[in-house]
Amino acid sequence: MNKDSQKAGRRLRFEIFRYNPEDSMSRPHLDTFELVETPYMTLFLALHRLREEQDPSLQFDFACRSAVCGSCGMLVNGRPRLACRTLTRDIAQTIRLHPLPVFKLIGDLSVDTGTWFRAMADRVESWIHAKLPFDPTAQEARMDDDLAAAIYEGERCIECGCCVAACGVANVRPNFVGPAGMNRIAAGMNRIARFMLDPRDERSGDEWFDVVSSDDGVFGCLGLMACHDICPKSLPLLEVYAFLRRKMLAAALAPRSRAQL
Ligand code: SF4
Ligand code: SF4
Ligand code: FES
Numbered sequence: 001m002n003k004d005s006q007k008a009g010r011r012l013r014f015e016i017f018r019y020n021p022e023d024s025m026s027r028p029h030l031d032t033f034e035l036v037e038t039p040y041m042t043l044f045l046a047l048h049r050l051r052e053e054q055d056p057s058l059q060f061d062f063a064c065r066s067a068v069c070g071s072c073g074m075l076v077n078g079r080p081r082l083a084c085r086t087l088t089r090d091i092a093q094t095i096r097l098h099p100l101p102v103f104k105l106i107g108d109l110s111v112d113t114g115t116w117f118r119a120m121a122d123r124v125e126s127w128i129h130a131k132l133p134f135d136p137t138a139q140e141a142r143m144d145d146d147l148a149a150a151i152y153e154g155e156r157c158i159e160c161g162c163c164v165a166a167c168g169v170a171n172v173r174p175n176f177v178g179p180a181g182m183n184r185i186a187a188g189m190n191r192i193a194r195f196m197l198d199p200r201d202e203r204s205g206d207e208w209f210d211v212v213s214s215d216d217g218v219f220g221c222l223g224l225m226a227c228h229d230i231c232p233k234s235l236p237l238l239e240v241y242a243f244l245r246r247k248m249l250a251a252a253l254a255p256r257s258r259a260q261l
Helices: 003-007 043-053 113-123 145-155 162-166 168-172 185-197 205-212 226-230 237-253 255-260
Strands: 011-018 029-036 073-076 079-082 094-098 104-107 110-112 180-182
Touching: 011 043, 029 043, 043 094, 073 162, 079 162, 079 226, 110 113, 113 185, 145 185, 162 168, 162 226, 185 205, 185 237, 205 237, 226 237
Parallel strands: 011 094
Antiparallel strands: 011 029, 073 079, 073 094, 104 110
């Protein structure tokens, strides 16, 4: 008997966090639902069926259904995951769902990741800083293939927030920037590394040092790599941290060479 037929027809028990911060009468609690599992059921499908068949007031976010938009992050039995790419057959029969921590709660399983990621982007000035004015008639600057591939790797982040939710430091220190943006954990650190790599960004080592080298930046990271383990897009966050730490350590040890970072 294969894995599918063994588990077909399980009666799944869902324990789902419910709370509406807009309603003064609402109190945080868990609601329980049951659903018969179907082959290849994802959490996305299960939640839609629960909303259609049992409780139309259940709040959760989805858009793409294919791990592209980053909307459907939630805690599944305590672990941050994308609901649209989580097969129910791969998890226990009792499924406890909570909203991602760190982000502002909208209601039930729905959180506002957008405000958080915008603040991170503002903090690390997440755009190319070039000193020359833009010339629309100039030829495109050439870039080495390997470097372009390394920059693209950072751009694969879908800003789902799973790494942020998994980060113990981000959970207790709201100003921690983390791996991609640095005030914003793995996503933030990754963002910083992406622009540091880009030769079109002319920020000096000193300017980067001010953004990254503090306890709210790369030196506040405990390095236990929950973010790396949890990232649903398998971004190489371990390498991102190592890259940033090497850069900032070099700047700290040789302050006069910061400009050559
Ligand atoms: S390594 Fe740990 S402390 Fe550092 S950003 Fe990742 S989850 Fe947070
Ligand atoms: S780094 Fe990974 S886990 Fe973090 S926001 Fe981007 S895609 Fe999500
Ligand atoms: S619905 Fe877009 S990532 Fe899950």
